[in-house]
Amino acid sequence: AQTIHQWPVAEIKAVGSPLSLGCTIKGKSSPNLYWYWQATGGTLQQLFYSITVGQVESVVQLNLSASRPKDDQFILSTEKLLLSHSGFYLCAWSYWGGADQNTLYFGAGTRLSVL
């Protein structure tokens, strides 16, 4: 069975400090990977997606970057946090190819508070 693990569970960071959030998928090779940001109140905003190692596409510019250093790993980072970065960050994966590529499977998320 496939599992998706996000780390850390929660972070409290100062404005201007760096950030690195991680996501690992086990039990599935070559997944499509996604980062989402969820504001308080629920709205989901897609940030990045990746369909293969080393290749990441940006969906919105929020002074964040993402990388996929391994097939099963997706990293979200920034060198300087802003207050507006606070929120809930969700990693998700989907199958590569076929009808099932349409369904997203989400991680438990990372709660980020920027002070």
Add this chain to the structure above:
Amino acid sequence: GEQVEQLPSSLIVQEGASVLINCSYTDSASVYFPWYKQEPGKRLQFIIDIRSNMERKQNQRLTLLFDKKTKHLSLHITATQPGDSAIYFCSARTSGGNYKPTFGKGTSLVVHP
């Protein structure tokens, strides 16, 4: 780009009631519409989907209706239970190599016992 509107933004009902969540989209190229549920403290999970070549899909107490002409979907939940309390999200995506599904803003459902 695609826009997905979801209404209402919140619902509060008594256990046993039926609820209807409406979703509309703008891009006629959208062909796949998965719905997700986010219970308090739990991860977003897929609950039901429909494709544009279908009009209706049912999964136990969930019924999803699709009208291609009006670009409208509705999720009907019958015999609600407190465990149905969650935020429900509609989403839409086009076919092919589209990796940017669009989500609605969510509908918060609270079911009181």
